[in-house]
Amino acid sequence: xxxxxxxxxxxxxxxxxxxxxxxxxxxxxxxxxxxxxxxxxxxxxxxxxxxxxxxxxxxxxxxxxxxxxxxxxxxxxxxxxxxxxxxxxxxxxxxxxxxxxxxxxxxxxxxxxxxxxxxxxxxxxxxxxxxxxxxxxxxxxxxxxxxxxxxxxxxxxxxxxxxxxxxxxxxxxxxxxxxxxxxxxxxxxxxxxxxxxxxxxxxxxxxxxxxxxxxxxxxxxxxxxxxxxxxxxxxxxxxxxxxxxxxxxxxxxxxxxxxxxxxxxxxxxxxxxxxxxxxxxxxxxxxxxxxxxxxxxxxxxxxxxxxxxxxxxxxxxxxxxxxxxxxxxxxxxxxxxxxxxxxxxxxxxxxxxxxxxxxxxxxxxxxxxxxxxxxxxxxxxxxxxxxxxxxxxxxxxxxxxxxxxxxxxxxxxxxxxxxxxxxxxxxxxxxxxxxxxxxxxxxxxxxxxxxxxxxxxxxxxxxx
Amino acid sequence: xxxxxxxxxxxxxxxxxxxxxxxxxxxxxxxxxxxxxxxxxxxxxxxxxxxxxxxxxxxxxxxxxxxxxxxxxxxxxxxxxxxxxxxxxxxxxxxxxxxxxxxxxxxxxxxxxxxxxxxxxxxxxxxxxxxxxxxxxxxxxxxxxxxxxxxxxxxxxxxxxxxxxxxxxxxxxxxxxxxxxxxxxxxxxxxxxxxxxxxxxxxxxxxxxxxxxxxxxxxxxxxxxxxxxxxxxxxxxxxxxxxxxxxxxxxxxxxxxxxxxxxxxxxxxxxxxxxxxxxxxxxxxxxxxxxxxxxxxxxxxxxxxxxxxxxxxxxxxxxxxxxxxxxxxxxxxxxxxxxxxxxxxxxxxxxxxxxxxxxxxxxxxxxxxxxxxxxxxxxxxxxxxxxxxxxxxxxxxxxxxxxxxxxxxxxxxxxxxxxxxxxxxxxxxxxxxxxxxxxxxxxxxxxxxxxxxxxxxxxxxxxx
Numbered sequence: 039x040x041x042x043x044x045x046x047x048x049x050x051x052x053x054x055x056x057x058x059x060x061x062x063x064x065x066x067x068x069x070x071x072x073x074x075x076x077x078x079x080x081x082x083x084x085x086x087x088x089x090x091x092x093x094x095x096x097x098x099x100x101x102x103x104x105x106x107x108x109x110x111x112x113x114x115x116x117x118x119x120x121x122x123x124x125x126x127x128x129x130x131x132x133x134x135x136x137x138x139x140x141x142x143x144x145x146x147x148x149x150x151x152x153x154x155x156x157x158x159x160x161x162x163x164x165x166x167x168x169x170x171x172x173x174x175x176x177x178x179x180x181x182x183x184x185x186x187x188x189x190x191x192x193x194x195x196x197x198x199x200x201x202x203x204x205x206x207x208x209x210x211x212x213x214x215x216x217x218x219x220x221x222x223x224x225x226x227x228x229x230x231x232x233x234x235x236x237x238x239x240x241x242x243x244x245x246x247x248x249x250x251x252x253x254x255x256x257x258x259x260x261x262x263x264x265x266x267x268x269x270x271x272x273x274x275x276x277x278x279x280x281x282x283x284x285x286x287x288x289x290x291x292x293x294x295x296x297x298x299x300x301x302x303x304x305x306x307x308x309x310x311x312x313x314x315x316x317x318x319x320x321x322x323x324x325x326x327x328x329x330x331x332x333x334x335x336x337x338x339x340x341x342x343x344x345x346x347x348x349x350x351x352x353x354x355x356x357x358x359x360x361x362x363x364x365x366x367x368x369x370x371x372x373x374x375x376x377x378x379x380x381x382x383x384x385x386x387x388x389x390x391x392x393x394x395x396x397x398x399x400x401x402x403x404x405x406x407x408x409x410x411x412x413x414x415x416x417x418x419x420x421x422x423x424x425x426x427x428x429x430x431x432x433x434x435x436x437x438x439x440x441x442x443x444x445x446x447x448x449x450x451x452x453x454x455x456x457x458x459x460x461x462x463x464x465x466x467x468x469x470x471x472x473x474x475x476x477x478x479x480x481x482x483x484x485x486x487x488x489x490x491x492x493x494x495x496x497x498x499x500x501x502x
Numbered sequence: 503x504x505x506x507x508x509x510x511x512x513x514x515x516x517x518x519x520x521x522x523x524x525x526x527x528x529x530x531x532x533x534x535x536x537x538x539x540x541x542x543x544x545x546x547x548x549x550x551x552x553x554x555x556x557x558x559x560x561x562x563x564x565x566x567x568x569x570x571x572x573x574x575x576x577x578x579x580x581x582x583x584x585x586x587x588x589x590x591x592x593x594x595x596x597x598x599x600x601x602x603x604x605x606x607x608x609x610x611x612x613x614x615x616x617x618x619x620x621x622x623x624x625x626x627x628x629x630x631x632x633x634x635x636x637x638x639x640x641x642x643x644x645x646x647x648x649x650x651x652x653x654x655x656x657x658x659x660x661x662x663x664x665x666x667x668x669x670x671x672x673x674x675x676x677x678x679x680x681x682x683x684x685x686x687x688x689x690x691x692x693x694x695x696x697x698x699x700x701x702x703x704x705x706x707x708x709x710x711x712x713x714x715x716x717x718x719x720x721x722x723x724x725x726x727x728x729x730x731x732x733x734x735x736x737x738x739x740x741x742x743x744x745x746x747x748x749x750x751x752x753x754x755x756x757x758x759x760x761x762x763x764x765x766x767x768x769x770x771x772x773x774x775x776x777x778x779x780x781x782x783x784x785x786x787x788x789x790x791x792x793x794x795x796x797x798x799x800x801x802x803x804x805x806x807x808x809x810x811x812x813x814x815x816x817x818x819x820x821x822x823x824x825x826x827x828x829x830x831x832x833x834x835x836x837x838x839x840x841x842x843x844x845x846x847x848x849x850x851x852x853x854x855x856x857x858x859x860x861x862x863x864x865x866x867x868x869x870x871x872x873x874x875x876x877x878x879x880x881x882x883x884x885x886x887x888x889x890x891x892x893x894x895x896x897x898x899x900x901x902x903x904x905x906x907x908x909x910x911x912x913x914x915x916x917x918x919x920x921x922x923x924x925x926x927x928x929x930x931x932x933x934x935x936x937x938x939x940x941x942x943x944x945x946x947x948x949x950x951x952x953x954x955x956x957x958x959x960x961x962x963x964x965x966x
Contacts, residue, residue, distance in 0.1 A: 153806040154761055154814065196808045223807075229691050267766035286765060288809055297618055299929040300798035300821045301750060302731035302903035305791055307927050312799045316783035323777050327769055334764035335776050337807050342617040343687075344660045345752055345800050345819045345860070346904070347930035350618065355809045357764045396809070439766035440810070463771050465763040466811035 060418055062173050064485055066478035069169045072113075073477070076149070076165065077157050079105035083468035093468020094157055098150035098192035099127065099234065104241035106149050110189055113168055117175050119186065122254070123245025126204035126217060127238045130247075130254055132186035133171050135492070137501040141255035141451075142184035143488055145170060146205075146443055147263060148193035155194070156470025158264045158477075162458070164189050166262040166481040173485060182496035183257060185488060190443040191234075191243075197222050198234050201288075201397065205443035207249040209450050214249060251450040257500070258408055258491050259447035262456045262484045264472045266440055268463025274426040276479055277416045278436035278457025282404050283445050285366040286359040288397035291318065293381065295389040297342060297350035305386055308348065312340060314389040315352040318377050322356055325372045331360035332439070333369070355396075361437050363401050402445045405452030407494065408487070412454050415486030419479060440465075452491075456483050524882060526637050528949055530942035533633045536577075537941070540613070540629065541621050543569035547932035557932020558621055562614035562656035563591070563701035570613050571707055574653055577632055581639050583650065586718065587709025590668035590681060591702045594711075594718055596650035597635050599956070601965040605719040605915075606648035607952055609634060610669075610907055611727060612657035619658070620934025622728045622941075626922070628653050630726040630945035637949060646960035647721060649952055654907040655702075661686050662698050665752075665861065669907035671713040673914050678713060687801075715914040721964070722872055722955050723911035726920045726948045728936050730904055732927025738890040740943055741880045742900035742921025746868055747909050749830040750823040752861035755782065757845065759853040761806060761814035769850055772812065776804060778853040779816040782841050786820055789836045795824035796903070797833070819860075825901050827865050866909045869916030871958065872951070876918050879950030883943060904929075916955075920947050 074089075080096025080103070096102045107129060114121055114131030121131045132142045147163025167187035174181065190208075195201030198220040206212035218235035225231050238244035247253055265271075265278055295311030319335045326333035334357040340349035358373070360366040374393065381389040413433070420432035436457055447453045458480035461471040472480075495501060538553075544560025544567070560566045571593060578585055578595030585595045596606045611627025631651035638645065654672075659665030662684040670676035682699035689695050702708035711717055729735075729742055759775030783799045790797035798821045804813035822837070824830040838857065845853040877897070884896035900921055911917045922944035925935040936944075959965060 152761075152808055152811055154811075194808075195810070196806075199809065201810065227693050229693065265766065266763045267768070268771050284765065296928065297616075297931045298927065299730045299904055300796065300800065301748065301823050301905065302729065302929060303796075303927060304731070305787075305796070307732050310787075310798070312802065313783060313787050316780040316799075319777060319780035320784060323769075323774075332764065332767075332769070334774070334810065334812060335780075336764065336804070336809050336811050336813060338776065338802055338804060340800070340802060342660075343801050344616055344658075344930070345663065346659070346665065346798070346821050347616055347618075347800050348798060349800060350931070357810050359765050440763055441765065463762065463767060464760070465766060466808070467761045467814070 062177060062179070062485060064169050064173055064478055064481045066474055068172065069165060069478055069481055070474045072168060073157060073161060073165045076106050076109055076161065079109065080151065083154055085468055090157070093470070094151040094155045095153050096149065096151045097153060097197040098194065099197065099237035099241055103150055104243065107243055110149065114187065117171050119171065122247050123243060124247040124249040124254065125214060125245060126207050126249040127191040127243040127245065128204050128208060128249065129189040130186060132184050133174060135181040135183040135185060137183050140183045140501050141257040142186045143258045143491055144186050144188045144256045145260050145484060145488060146188035146190055146447065147261050148190045148443060150192055150194050152194055152196045152466045154468055155466060156468055158470055158472045159266065159465055160193055162264055162472060162477055162480070163262045166484050169481050170485045170488060181492045183492055183501050185492065193443055199223050199396065201441055202443045202446055204249065205446035208251055209446040210250055211446055211449060256447065256451045257495060259444060259451055259453040260408065260484060260487055261442060261444045262458065262480045263442060264460045264465060265457040266460055266465035269436065270434065270457065270459045271461065271463065273434065275432050275434050276423060276459060276476065277420060277433040277483055279409060279413045279416050279433055280404065280436050280438050280455035280457055281409055283402040283438040283441060284359050284361040285363045285401040286357060286399050286441060287366065287370060287395065289356045290394040290396055291354050291356055292392045293318065293352045293389050295348060295350055297347050300346040300348060308386045309389055310348045310385065311352040311389050312349045314381055314385040315354055317380050317384060319354065321376050321380060322373050325376065326358055326369050329360070329365055329369050331358060331365060331369050333358050359439065361401060399441050399445060402448055404448055404454040408452045408454035408491065411487040411490040411494065412456055412483065414490055415483045418486060419482050456480055456487065526641060526643070526949060528633050528637055528942055528945045530938055532636065533629060533942055533945055534938045536632060537621060537625060537629045540570050540573055540625065543573065544615065547618055549932055554621070557934070558615040558619045559617050560613065560615045561617060561661040562658065563661065563698065563705055567614055568705035568707065574613065578651065581635050583635065586711050587707060588711040588713040588718065589678060589709060590671050590713040591655040591707040591709065592668050592672060592713065593653040594650060596648050597638060599645040599647040599649060601647050604647045604965050605721040606650045607722045607955055608650050608652045608720045609724050609948060609952060610652035610654055610911065611725050612654045612907060614656055614658050616658055616660045616930045618932055619930060620932055622934050622936045623730065623929050624657055626728055626936060626941055626944070627726045630948050633945050634949045634952060645956045647956055647965050649956065656698065657907050663687050663860065665905055666907045666910055668713065669910035672715055673910040674714055675910055675913060720911065720915045721959060723908060723915055723917040724872065724948055724951055725906060725908045726922065726944045727906060728924045728929060729921040730924055730929035733900065734898065734921065734923045735925065735927065737898065739896050739898050740884060740887060740923060740940065741897040741947055743873060743877045743880050743897055744868065744900050744902050744919035744921055745873055747866040747902040747905060748823050748825040749827045749865040750821060750863050750905060751830065751834060751859065753820040754858040754860055755818050755820055756856045757782065757816045757853050759812060759814055761811050764810040764812060772850045773853055774812045774849065775816040775853050776813045778845055778849040779818055781844050781848060783818065785840050785844060786837050789840065790822055790833050793829055793833050795822060795829060795833050797822050823903065825865060863905050863909060866912055868912055868918040872916045872918035872955065875951040875954040875958065876920055876947065878954055879947045882950060883946050920944055920951065
């Protein structure tokens with residue numbers, strides 16, 4: 039790495055000088071300004087008087103998502119990045135290094151949010167990447183290879199129900215047509231469910247670049263993300279060095295019974311699909327708890343939907359997770375057999391249960407070189423912070439509970455992640471919060487990890 | 503009663519003659535033709551090849567409901583009835599008797615259906631009334647007082663969520679404005695929820711007559727209805743003499759938790775409103791079963807509704823029933839205390855539960871004079887049928903499990919009901935079925951009950 043400039047954060051001049059990684063500092067207030075500037079697009083769910091005390095409702099490819107994309111393109115072009123847009127609307131912005139032919143190291147995350155989301159999930163990761171580029175830019179740093187930022191489309195899967203679908207297409211794990219044809223989960227104001235492709239076209243972000251790692255190869259992918267859980271906070275630590283992601287599966291479960299009258303059908307004559315579904319939800323949680331995993335039902339719908347008529351059909355989603363693939367399979371199998379038993383034996387005249395698998399995301403192990411780069415950077419950053427942890431270590435190896443775009447990039451290039459503290463472990467909620475100091479700490483770790491990896495690949499001859 | 507005609511079903515001439523009640527016979531094929539002719543409007547959910555093998559989706563005040571109302575008005579006017587429409591769209595058709603000043607005896611039910619309803623619930627009762635009028639008309643019968651048919655609006659409460667709301671307004675148990683301002687349960691194609699008043703105006707059935715028993719007094723109300731349960735069929739009987747209606751209450755229960763991430767929130771940190779709601783639904787059924795009543799949840803909604811985010815809010819409906827008011831109160835109180843306990847103690851970090859009462863319908867005891875008229879008619883009709891019941895009685899006293907418009911009419915005039923056999927006890931379902939023979943038997947009982955009551959009130963001087 040060559041830093042064209044003087045020492046310190048804001049030192050900029052024309053002289054070229056070798057420069058130590060640790061002398062480059064992210065600008066906390068600039069980082070937070072950028073986060074909250076972008077959050078003007080899609081702000082929702084106000085919970086306090088401060089202008090930034092709102093959550094977000096920036097569902098993928100809605101009007102606010104178009105606006106923040108325009109903002110992203112403007113920012114990166116002002117930093118002299120080369121930008122491109124692929125067929126899934128993934129936005130790539132690359133700051134050229136000495137070697138512009140080798141694939142870039144990318145810092146990636148997402149700008150879409152949950153319908154009742156917060157200001158940090160995904161948003162922090164993209165903005166941290168932009169802040170790293172700003173630090174390199176203002177210090178005239180010339181990296182060995184190119185370094186960039188990517189905004190992946192529809193990571194949440196909240197509007198188009200397949201999470202991280204666009205990094206999935208890039209990794210060629212999800213077919214382009216499958217992704218393009220995904221209908222939004224709820225009809226719009228006109229009663230129609232738009233597809234991803236329709237909405238990409240509508241907001242002008244259906245790009246020409248093939249959505250594939252072959253068309254846009256990446257040397258390594260680093261993602262800073264809020265933990266979205268309570269562990270770092272409870273243990274008084276500051277940084278998670280993420281070694282992998284727990285396995286998870288999503289299902290849609292359909293329970294069929296019979297729609298008969300609530301007042302005239304004695305219990306013994308009932309096929310009550312709602313009561314059956316309620317029992318299955320309770321049971322899935324019991325099973326997951328017993329086997330050390332997680333189970334969640336976030337959506338339940340019924341037909342016909344009338345107060346005094348039993349539902350003939352109930353569908354509900356089931357999200358199950360475990361750090362180990364084998365244990366996740368055990369949770370699934372136990373649920374399958376118990377659901378069948380409950381439907382047949384504990385639902386009066388009996389209901390039927392059908393399973394549809396929506397997502398199968400095996401446990402992910404990130405790349406040792408990327409983990410090492412994050413770990414080295416985390417150690418250095420933590421050395422400069424006051425000690426708060428009982429065991430004297432402010433960073434911790436972690437396994438991510440949530441899926442991320444990094445799961446898909448890991449299939450095609452070395453990848454790892456960095457976690458920051460999340461207040462009360464609350465995420466997917468308007469009150470989701472990461473303090474400005476922790477946002478900056480995480481970004482500083484990201485900067486150090488990326489520069490270390492840049493140096494590593496130069497030293498081992500990847501750029502020769 | 504004076505019959506102006508010869509003996510038998512089709513005998514019509516100008517000579518006046520005293521005529522025995524039992525000599526008037528309903529015309530089964532004409533009755534069934536009328537039922538299925540009317541069901542052309544709103545037919546849905548085909549389940550077989552025969553033209554009549556469909557269910558119904560004639561939600562109150564939709565276009566199909568307008569069409570069947572037009573048909574009803576045409577039929578009753580062709581029978582020389584005096585028709586009127588009140589402010590709730592209740593349709594009254596009265597065939598004048600010798601005394602036209604005294605209030606009429608009315609045969610009432612409803613033509614609206616559930617979204618996945620059948621061809622008999624309500625529809626049989628209105629058509630039975632029309633068939634009784636046809637029998638009187640073709641035989642030139644001059645009754646002592648006037649006799650008519652009423653179609654009550656939105657009995658189901660499926661579109662506008664208050665069952666029997668329009669007989670309720672007539673009885674002055676529900677304020678007119680409350681009913682008029684009821685929004686439909688689901689938005690229409692334009693995304694808007696119309697009110698009852700808007701839809702009454704749209705289809706042209708917002709009548710000028712005040713919706714009140716004072717503006718349209720009724721001498722007695724008789725309602726033929728399918729049982730909607732399995733009892734008559736299981737016991738091989740043909741007719742239910744309905745002495746009352748079980749008590750029921752409807753609630754909307756709101757469970758509040760916290761919307762956090764499904765993958766990163768350990769069980770001990772969760773406030774999962776969906777899991778809590780599932781436990782409450784299971785518990786309500788357990789309580790109702792133990793106390794000899796019924797509990798049903800037909801509708802459940804959640805927010806925000808995302809696969810990998812816990813719902814922060816779940817609302818569900820709770821319909822509880824018991825034949826005795828005191829026992830219903832016990833079910834409610836037990837649910838209230840158990841719901842609170844489960845939300846607080848068995849929902850990890852705890853959820854909150856709020857109750858909103860939608861309907862309170864105490865147990866109903868019908869009028870002894872009306873019950874006696876139905877019983878006498880049922881005995882006579884059953885005498886002419888082959889014996890199938892083990893105990894030698896083809897009719898049975900019953901308590902209705904479902905609410906009906908008759909619950910409200912009973913507050914303002916003597917009322918009772920007649921039940922007919924319902925195949926497999928299935929109702930609120932496209933396959934709801936009552937055989938043509940049983941439809942005719944029920945209608946014959948209705949005819950006999952109405953004529954007996956007409957005679958009774960003449961004899962005791964009500965018409966003097």
